[in-house]
Amino acid sequence: xxxxxxxxxxxxxxxxxxxxxxxxxxxxxxxxxxxxxxxxxxxxxxxxxxxxxxxxxxxxxxxxxxxxxxxxxxxxxxxxxxxxxxxxxxxxxxxxxxxxxxxxxxxxxxxxxxxxxxxxxxxxxxxxxxxx
Numbered sequence: 864x865x866x867x868x869x870x871x872x873x874x875x876x877x878x879x880x881x882x883x884x885x886x887x888x889x890x891x892x893x894x895x896x897x898x899x900x901x902x903x904x905x906x907x908x909x910x911x912x913x914x915x916x917x918x919x920x921x922x923x924x925x926x927x928x929x930x931x932x933x934x935x936x937x938x939x940x941x942x943x944x945x946x947x948x949x950x951x952x953x954x955x956x957x958x959x960x961x962x963x964x965x966x967x968x969x970x971x972x973x974x975x976x977x978x979x980x981x982x983x984x985x986x987x988x989x990x991x992x993x994x995x
Contacts, residue, residue, distance in 0.1 A: 898932070898950035898988050900957055905982035907944045909975075913937065916976040917945060923969055930956040944981065950988070 908916040917935050924933035931951040938944035951957040960966065 897952065899952060900954045901948070901950045901986040901988060902957070903982075903984045903986065904947045904949075904980055905938065905944055906947060906980050907941070907978045909978050910943060912976045913943050913945055916973065919969055919973045919976065920945075920947060923966065923973075926963075926965070927960050931960060943978065 920935045931949055933949040936946045
């Protein structure tokens with residue numbers, strides 16, 4: 864399967880639950896970054912702290928735009944849960960982003976807002992065509 868077809872298929876599966884503007888933004892991020900690594904996480908915020916946690920993720924997303932993309936969605940079935948989808952050029956870029964000094968305070972503050980991570984999937988995005 865071709866890389867573009869894989870990415871479109873993945874986005875199509877998300878399209879069922881995503882608002883169209885967010886779906887287009889996610890697609891643009893993936894096209895610009897040409898990702899090879901990604902994370903899909905369901906994160907449960909401390910009680911009544913989901914909006915604050917979403918704000919933290921949105922601020923960090925602006926700072927990683929050159930090597931990654933990050934999109935946050937509210938979970939429709941759980942008032943404290945959210946989904947975070949992030950794409951990175953490589954696993955090394957993701958790991959390096961966790962070491963950036965300006966993000967350390969966010970990691971501490973954001974970590975305090977998180978009750979637990981319910982689901983965490985790492986995905987590797989194919990970078991070449993595969994024969995069927």
